[in-house]
Amino acid sequence: xxxxxxxxxxxxxxxxxxxxxxxxxxxxxxxxxxxxxxxxxxxxxxxxxxxxxxxxxxxxxxxxxxxxxxxxxxxxxxxxxxxxxxxxxxxxxxxxxxxxxxxxxxxxxxxxxxxxxxxxxxxxxxxxxxxxxxxxxxxxxxxxxxxxxxxxxxxxxxxxxxxxxxxxxxxxxxxxxxxxxxxxxxxxxxxxxxxxxxxxxxxxxxxxxxxxxxxxxxxxxxxxxx
Amino acid sequence: xxxxxxxxxxxxxxxxxxxxxxxxxxxxxxxxxxxxxxxxxxxxxxxxxxxxxxxxxxxxxxxxxxxxxxxxxxxxxxxxxxxxxxxxxxxxxxxxxxxxxxxxxxxxxxxxxxxxxxxxxxxxxxxxxxxxxxxxxxxxxxxxxxxxxxxxxxxxxxxxxxxxxxxxxxxxxxxxxxxxxxxxxxxxxxxxxxxxxxxxxxxxxxxxxxxxxxxxxxxxxxxxxxxxxxxxxxxxxxxxxxxxxxxxxxxxxxxxxxxxxxxxxxxxxxxxxxxxxxxxxxxxxxxxxxxxxxxxxxxxxxxxxxxxxxxxxxxxxxxxxxxxxxxxxxxxxxxxxxxxxxxxxxxxxxxxxxxxxxxxxxxxxxxxxxxxxxxxxxxxxxxxx
Ligand SMILES: Nc1ncnc2c1ncn2[C@@H]1O[C@H](COP(=O)(O)OP(=O)(O)OP(=O)(O)O)[C@@H](O)[C@H]1O
Ligand SMILES: [Mg+2]
Numbered sequence: 268x269x270x271x272x273x274x275x276x277x278x279x280x281x282x283x284x285x286x287x288x289x290x291x292x293x294x295x296x297x298x299x300x301x302x303x304x305x306x307x308x309x310x311x312x313x314x315x316x317x318x319x320x321x322x323x324x325x326x327x328x329x330x331x332x333x334x335x336x337x338x339x340x341x342x343x344x345x346x347x348x349x350x351x352x353x354x355x356x357x358x359x360x361x362x363x364x365x366x367x368x369x370x371x372x373x374x375x376x377x378x379x380x381x382x383x384x385x386x387x388x389x390x391x392x393x394x395x396x397x398x399x400x401x402x403x404x405x406x407x408x409x410x411x412x413x414x415x416x417x418x419x420x421x422x423x424x425x426x427x428x429x430x431x432x433x434x435x436x437x438x439x440x441x442x443x444x445x446x447x448x449x450x451x452x453x454x455x456x457x458x459x460x461x462x463x464x465x466x467x468x469x470x471x472x473x474x475x476x477x478x479x480x481x482x483x484x485x486x487x488x489x490x491x492x493x
Numbered sequence: 494x495x496x497x498x499x500x501x502x503x504x505x506x507x508x509x510x511x512x513x514x515x516x517x518x519x520x521x522x523x524x525x526x527x528x529x530x531x532x533x534x535x536x537x538x539x540x541x542x543x544x545x546x547x548x549x550x551x552x553x554x555x556x557x558x559x560x561x562x563x564x565x566x567x568x569x570x571x572x573x574x575x576x577x578x579x580x581x582x583x584x585x586x587x588x589x590x591x592x593x594x595x596x597x598x599x600x601x602x603x604x605x606x607x608x609x610x611x612x613x614x615x616x617x618x619x620x621x622x623x624x625x626x627x628x629x630x631x632x633x634x635x636x637x638x639x640x641x642x643x644x645x646x647x648x649x650x651x652x653x654x655x656x657x658x659x660x661x662x663x664x665x666x667x668x669x670x671x672x673x674x675x676x677x678x679x680x681x682x683x684x685x686x687x688x689x690x691x692x693x694x695x696x697x698x699x700x701x702x703x704x705x706x707x708x709x710x711x712x713x714x715x716x717x718x719x720x721x722x723x724x725x726x727x728x729x730x731x732x733x734x735x736x737x738x739x740x741x742x743x744x745x746x747x748x749x750x751x752x753x754x755x756x757x758x759x760x761x762x763x764x765x766x767x768x769x770x771x772x773x774x775x776x777x778x779x780x781x782x783x784x785x786x787x788x789x790x791x792x793x794x795x796x797x798x799x800x801x802x803x804x805x806x807x808x809x810x811x812x813x814x815x816x817x818x819x820x821x822x823x824x825x826x827x828x829x830x831x832x833x834x835x836x837x838x839x840x841x842x843x844x845x846x847x848x849x850x851x852x853x854x855x856x857x858x859x860x861x862x863x864x865x866x867x868x869x870x871x872x873x874x875x876x877x878x
Contacts, residue, residue: 319871327787327870348791355789362874366784370502380788382496427788 274434274467275301275324280333282319293319295490296333301469303434306461308478309471311487317471318439320487324469325358325437326350338434355383359428359466361438365420367412367427373399374408377426384431398426401464402456418449425456429466436460438470442477454480496794500801503774511806514770518810518853519817521763522846526818527825528756529842532749534833537670545574545708546606548737549701549718552728555737558697559727567701570717572710577606578698580683584647584656593633593674595647596699597683600626606704609667610675616662625682626661630673634663645676652683654690669837702734760849767810767857771803775861782865783873792866799865803858804851811850815843 282294293316301307309317322328324335326342334343337357345353367376377398381391399405402422412420421441428436438457442450458480460466470481478484486493504511549567551557561578568576580597600620604610612628620626629639639645645658658678666673680698688695705714715731722729775782782795818838826836 322871325787327874351786351789351791354787360784360787362784366780366874368499368781368784370506371499379785382499383789383794 272302273300274303274305274338275469276336277301277324278334278336280320280323280330280335282316282323282328283331293490294323294330297490297492298333299485299492301467304461304465304467305483306458306468306481307470308481308484309469309487310473310475310478310484313473315487316490317487321437321439321469321471325360325435326354355380355431357433357435359425359431359433359436361421361424361428361436361441363440363443365412365417365424365444367420367423369412372409372411373404373415373423373426376412376423377408377430379427380431394430394432395426398430399423401429401460402426416449417445418452421445421449421453422456425453425460429460429464434467436466436468438468440471440473442472442474450474450477496797497801500798500805503778503798503802504805506774510770510773514766514806515810515813517766518763518807518850519813521759521766522811522814522850523817523821525756525759525763525849526815526838526842526846527821528752528759529845530818530822530836530838531833532752532756533839533842534836535749537672537833537835544733544735545704545706545711546734547703547705547711547715547731548734549703549729549731550699550737552719552730555700557727558694558699559701559729561696561698563701563722563729564698566721567703567718570714570721572705572707572714574704574706575602575605576701576703577602578680578701579677580680580697580699581651582647582649582678582683583651584649586645586647587637593676595676595678597680598677600679600681603628603677604664606702609671610664611667612662612664616664619661620679623659623661624679624685625656625658627658627676627678628662628664629660629676631663631665632673633676634660636674639663652687654686656686658682670835672835760853763807763849763853764857767803767807767853768860770806771799771857771861774802775799775865779865779868779873779876783868783870783876786870786873795865796862799862800855800858803861804854807850807854807857811846811853814850815846818846 277300278298280294280297281292284291284293297320309320311317319328323330324337326337326345330343334341336342340353342350342353367373368379371379374395377395378391381394384391386394395408396405399408402425404419404422404426407415407419407423412423415423425441436457441457442453445453454477457468457470461468468481470477472478549559549563551559558580564576564578567573577599582595582597584595585591586595600617603620604612604617610628610630616628620628627645629645634640639660641660641662643660645660647656647658648654649656658676664673684695705711711733715733718731719729785795785798822836822838826833829836
């Protein structure tokens with residue numbers, strides 16, 4: 268950790284994938300810090316490695332070399348189980364295609380991450396209700412994903428991401444599959460989570476209108492950051 | 494909500510598929526239990542043999558008779574307790590399809606050598622006194638609605654002629670393993686008739702069954718008896734009753750082996766049915782598993798989720814299969830009572846069936862569990878499905 272206001276520190280990160288012994292370099296020697304409370308947008312052409320970088324910071328993928336420190340934890344040195352536990356406590360995920368479980372109601376989808384906690388039934392209920400109220404869907408909690416619009420599903424997904432009260436929120440093209448109006452709503456919601464709930468947000472996007480809402484925008488091209 | 498609730502929600506996803514898989518498992522378990530029961534019934538004769546009983550037959554084949562004079566000689570051998578003897582009579586009762594053992598026996602010793610056939614001292618007494626007296630098992634009595642005092646007309650085949658037996662008593666089996674379908678009649682009646690018609694066949698018995706007072710003496714006693722008749726007109730082959738019955742069964746050994754084999758093939762089919770469903774389900778849910786892992790679910794959580802679903806299907810299917818087996822076995826047991834006098838689901842079969850259901854549940858989910866836990870989150874999320 269470089270100083271007290273840095274939440275994410277990326278140092279000399281490189282990442283390659285292998286396809287049948289053929290190395291596909293995706294990221295090469297990237298370093299940067301993200302201050303606490305930041306709302307960062309990552310832009311760049313398709314295939315430039317945005318998702319890869321986001322996944323590394325969120326601890327669902329591992330770099331080929333380099334270290335990533337989040338809130339003082341070197342997550343690159345954690346084993347699978349510790350990393351899973353770390354994710355469940357520290358990171359909220361928002362995906363382009365919402366990725367809700369179709370068999371669960373909105374309420375149950377939001378409750379999902381809490382199954383891994385030791386919270387009491389009552390506490391769980393309070394957390395879920397708070398998260399659903401925050402995204403403005405408390406009245407839809409018994410609906411299944413099929414019964415919700417794309418924008419509503421994404422809001423349920425955001426509620427699921429914040430229900431454990433993580434410090435870091437990562438979003439991979441959260442508006443990529445939405446119409447203009449719904450996208451706008453999602454961006455306003457993310458902005459509120461950043462300003463009111465003090466979540467640090469890292470968002471990958473292709474949409475310049477979405478990027479406008481962020482404090483900072485970084486561009487990734489051919490594996491390098493600018 | 495608990496993880497187990499998620500298991501049930503997943504189960505309900507494709508109700509038709511769930512239903513078909515459960516039926517598939519149920520049928521497989523049913524078939525397995527039935528086959529096992531048939532094999533067990535076949536072997537029941539061996540199991541029912543008292544372990545202190547020994548049988549002497551003609552050394553060449555048990556279809557050749559032995560002289561009645563052997564009886565005294567066998568009885569004199571050290572360790573031999575009570576000597577009984579039989580002639581397989583067969584004959585036709587009512588029609589050719591009525592199959593149950595009909596044998597001539599020594600009324601004096603039959604109930605001593607077969608203590609599992611329970612009756613009263615009066616019946617034993619009457620059996621000895623009545624020239625054409627016979628005793629039948631309780632199951633037989635019920636089946637043909639026969640009672641003491643009734644006449645049983647039988648047309649002879651091995652021993653030609655028209656025979657009429659009088660029922661002097663009905664015996665009950667000591668336990669479920671005891672055969673209650675025998676008809677035994679006074680050997681003297683048979684011998685008298687033969688003496689009159691075919692004198693050369695008279696004074697001969699089919700085989701001797703006798704008890705030995707100490708089980709560990711059986712090998713020695715058997716050897717001694719076979720030695721005794723080594724140079725006689727009819728040499729003997731002496732073995733335990735269990736071995737004798739086994740020999741009877743070994744004729745159908747190939748069929749039994751085939752049945753056993755098929756019962757294990759069924760277990761294989763069960764695995765395929767369930768495995769197919771589990772692989773299909775897991776494939777459809779790869780992305781969901783990746784999302785769960787992203788959220789922080791570990792390999793053990795996913796194992797519970799996938800294996801739990803598989804085990805529930807296999808246990809429910811197995812339970813239905815076993816439940817269906819009972820009425821079916823009862824029905825078959827009644828219909829084939831004369832072929833399989835003892836037709837019960839053995840406890841071991843039940844344990845096998847439960848074990849195999851559970852085993853199938855675990856094995857069928859092994860591959861999907863392996864895939865889901867080994868899959869990298871990134872690959873799972875990129876999966877289009
Ligand atoms: N699991 C993987 N296995 C092999 N190659 C991969 C894998 N994930 C990503 N890649 C490759 O790495 C490169 C970067 O992919 P990534 O998904 O990070 O790009 P992106 O910037 O998010 O693109 P997009 O804007 O289209 O989402 C691509 O060339 C991609 O094919
Ligand atoms: Mg991407």
